[in-house]
Amino acid sequence: MARIVYREIGGGAGFASLLGVLAAFIAAGLASAWYMDHYGHIVTGMTNRIVWGMPHVFAVFLIVTASGVLNIASLGSVFGRTPYKPMARLSGLLAIAFLVGGLTVLVLDLGRPDRLIVAMTEYNFKSIFAWNIILYIGFLAVVAAYLFVQMEQTMSRFAPAVGWFAFIWRLVLTTGTGSIFGWLVAREAYDAAVMAPLFIAMSLSFGLAAFLLILMAVYALTGRPLGDQLLNRLGRLLGIFAAAVLYFTALQHLTNLYAAEHGDVERFILLEGGIYTALFWVGQVVLGGLVPIALVYSPATARTRAGLAAASALVIAGGLAQLYVIIVGGQATPLVLFPGMEVQSSFQDGGIASYIPSLPEIGLGVGGVAFALAIAVVGMKVLRFLPDSLADDAVDPRYRPGSDGGEHLNPAGGVSP
Amino acid sequence: MTLTRPNPYIRPRSEAQGGPETGRRDVLRALAAGAGLALAPGVTLYAFGGPAEARPPGEPASAQVRWGLLIDVNKCADGCTKCVTACATENGWSDNGRPLTDAQWIRKVKVTDPRTKASKSVPMMCQHCAEPPCVDVCPTGASFKRADGIVLVDKHTCIGCRYCMMACPYNARSFIHEPVEDQKENVPRGKGVVESCTLCVHRVDAGRIPACVEACPAEDGGAMAFGDLNDPQSEISKRITKYASTRIRADLGTDPGVRYQNL
Numbered sequence: 078m079a080r081i082v083y084r085e086i087g088g089g090a091g092f093a094s095l096l097g098v099l100a101a102f103i104a105a106g107l108a109s110a111w112y113m114d115h116y117g118h119i120v121t122g123m124t125n126r127i128v129w130g131m132p133h134v135f136a137v138f139l140i141v142t143a144s145g146v147l148n149i150a151s152l153g154s155v156f157g158r159t160p161y162k163p164m165a166r167l168s169g170l171l172a173i174a175f176l177v178g179g180l181t182v183l184v185l186d187l188g189r190p191d192r193l194i195v196a197m198t199e200y201n202f203k204s205i206f207a208w209n210i211i212l213y214i215g216f217l218a219v220v221a222a223y224l225f226v227q228m229e230q231t232m233s234r235f236a237p238a239v240g241w242f243a244f245i246w247r248l249v250l251t252t253g254t255g256s257i258f259g260w261l262v263a264r265e266a267y268d269a270a271v272m273a274p275l276f277i278a279m280s281l282s283f284g285l286a287a288f289l290l291i292l293m294a295v296y297a298l299t300g301r302p303l304g305d306q307l308l309n310r311l312g313r314l315l316g317i318f319a320a321a322v323l324y325f326t327a328l329q330h331l332t333n334l335y336a337a338e339h340g341d342v343e344r345f346i347l348l349e350g351g352i353y354t355a356l357f358w359v360g361q362v363v364l365g366g367l368v369p370i371a372l373v374y375s376p377a378t379a380r381t382r383a384g385l386a387a388a389s390a391l392v393i394a395g396g397l398a399q400l401y402v403i404i405v406g407g408q409a410t411p412l413v414l415f416p417g418m419e420v421q422s423s424f425q426d427g428g429i430a431s432y433i434p435s436l437p438e439i440g441l442g443v444g445g446v447a448f449a450l451a452i453a454v455v456g457m458k459v460l461r462f463l464p465d466s467l468a469d470d471a472v473d474p475r476y477r478p479g480s481d482g483g484e485h486l487n488p489a490g491g492v493s494p
Numbered sequence: 495m496t497l498t499r500p501n502p503y504i505r506p507r508s509e510a511q512g513g514p515e516t517g518r519r520d521v522l523r524a525l526a527a528g529a530g531l532a533l534a535p536g537v538t539l540y541a542f543g544g545p546a547e548a549r550p551p552g553e554p555a556s557a558q559v560r561w562g563l564l565i566d567v568n569k570c571a572d573g574c575t576k577c578v579t580a581c582a583t584e585n586g587w588s589d590n591g592r593p594l595t596d597a598q599w600i601r602k603v604k605v606t607d608p609r610t611k612a613s614k615s616v617p618m619m620c621q622h623c624a625e626p627p628c629v630d631v632c633p634t635g636a637s638f639k640r641a642d643g644i645v646l647v648d649k650h651t652c653i654g655c656r657y658c659m660m661a662c663p664y665n666a667r668s669f670i671h672e673p674v675e676d677q678k679e680n681v682p683r684g685k686g687v688v689e690s691c692t693l694c695v696h697r698v699d700a701g702r703i704p705a706c707v708e709a710c711p712a713e714d715g716g717a718m719a720f721g722d723l724n725d726p727q728s729e730i731s732k733r734i735t736k737y738a739s740t741r742i743r744a745d746l747g748t749d750p751g752v753r754y755q756n757l
């Protein structure tokens with residue numbers, strides 16, 4: 078197996094125009110944030126019933142994805158899968174980029190984004206939200222340290238330990254993100270411990286999908302070799318992760334159905350919720366779950382890059398749909414103030430709250446995605462994140478031409494030379 | 495956990511006159527004094543507009559008191575919104591015809607039994623829970639409970655994340671969606687932060703009763719009573735021990751300071 082050489086990606090016209098496009102989206106996002114801050118949230122679709130809207134869908138998506146993309150690094154450093162090791166640096170870079178993008182959206186959607194310093198200095202340690210702020214900042218530090226020990230030859234002996242630490246940190250972080258919802262006892266749609274493992278499964282799935290798309294795009298654009306077996310393996314893993322999301326989603330709804338008091342919420346999401354029901358069944362379950370699983374396993378598409386790219390894109394679209402259903406759909410159903418009674422008020426108590434996302438909200442969310450991608454692209458340009466080659470014979474010491482990559486690699490968990 | 499801190503709704507007099515430095519020192523001095531000071535047992539009850547002892551500016555709220563409300567739903571007329579109007583006038587929020595984004599510190603909820611069709615009209619506001627979920631989840635500690643049980647938002651540290659609104663079981667909080675005008679002197683408000691019923695803390699600290707209670711016109715002394723739930727001699731405590739009353743969503747364990755009779 079050849080020694081892995083890392084090199085920056087080149088500049089050039091293609092690079093500049095990509096950055097230009099991203100910059101345009103970032104500018105639109107900032108303009109949206111300014112508009113919302115200047116006029117107040119009245120210009121958004123959010124209300125006192127739907128207090129978290131589209132920006133949260135994007136922010137939570139980016140944050141969950143951030144911890145998921147780090148998984149590629151963990152597969153190499155924690156689980157000893159040699160072929161994944163050369164991708165560890167990219168995995169770390171993307172983790173930082175997505176987290177920063179998500180946090181930016183979250184902060185710009187605050188009622189008082191100018192008080193960011195208050196959020197960073199005043200902590201209520203009873204609040205899972207405050208803990209999340211600490212977990213996010215810690216995540217950035219841990220992943221930065223992980224990248225440092227990877228890229229600095231003299232530090233490489235610390236890489237396994239830091240890799241383990243990063244892996245544990247990301248599990249805690251995603252548990253924390255899920256618990257933001259899971260601990261809301263008053264909200265029937267969320268009050269469930271299964272939220273934490275569900276969010277971990279989501280992070281694995283969305284993170285791998287985002288990683289695959291970016292990996293394939295960057296290697297195609299820079300003309301570097303990328304091995305088919307490596308992709309096939311990651312593709313099958315994506316299928317497993319997507320299935321895990323479906324499994325925990327089923328568990329989430331079945332547990333809720335079992336508790337009779339949550340029946341109304343379940344009926345709403347699963348049957349009568351209009352857009353939420355459609356997004357759930359069509360968006361999340363079929364397009365975001367079953368179709369990608371079929372794409373990565375069916376013989377016709379399994380080993381094609383188009384199939385893999387489609388599966389990844391669908392997982393991401395399904396993920397956004399899922400978060401929309403969880404975050405917005407979960408607030409649309411009324412709080413139960415008087416169980417068993419009908420209620421009416423000037424606040425639409427007892428009724429379904431409507432929400433139509435406004436353009437600035439979507440602009441802010443998309444701007445956050447563009448910001449994350451821009452950080453990744455600039456990072457790859459200035460530092461050596463990307464291996465020159467990810468061809469199968471370059472990354473896998475046990476590579477045999479013609480095999481489909483289905484065998485377990487490195488069963489002993491050995492380390493690469 | 496009970497947080498004791500100066501009431502952000504009332505600036506110490508010295509601060510109003512002599513700038514923030516003096517004010518801070520004043521508060522510290524008052525806090526230090528308060529620590530060694532046995533609070534007079536007479537900081538008690540009153541209800542129905544009776545006089546109460548005013549809390550000197552800068553002195554922390556007393557943990558011996560737990561302010562609460564008792565609302566007799568049978569006396570509350572369907573269609574009457576006097577308490578709502580009084581609250582809006584007192585605190586400077588208004589109905590701009592956009593009910594879902596306008597502040598609603600108090601609202602009337604019509605509760606109907608689906609079988610009998612019998613209905614009641616229930617004033618709903620911040621329930622001033624002993625275990626307030628909004629306080630637990632607030633990342634910065636801007637949501638806090640005073641020692642005397644009043645749940646407030648510190649307008650200076652609220653970042654407008656709205657997590658407290660996600661956590662509140664009563665939909666009692668309002669996020670301010672638009673710039674605010676015509677603020678009342680005692681009730682600072684601002685775009686981008688969260689607010690809710692303060693139990694008219696500025697009036698209570700001055701020895702008066704909340705505006706809604708004062709405005710409630712029903713016979714027999716009004717549908718609403720305000721007082722100290724910790725004082726067995728208070729009118730509100732006597733009523734609670736005499737007649738059955740309920741707390742909304744008592745099952746959630748938040749232990750609201752607002753109780754309802756005949757619900």
Ligand code: SF4
Pocket residue numbers: 628631632633634635636637647651652653654655656657658659687688
């Ligand atoms: S909106 Fe303000 S009061 Fe509510 S949780 Fe956030 S910081 Fe605390």
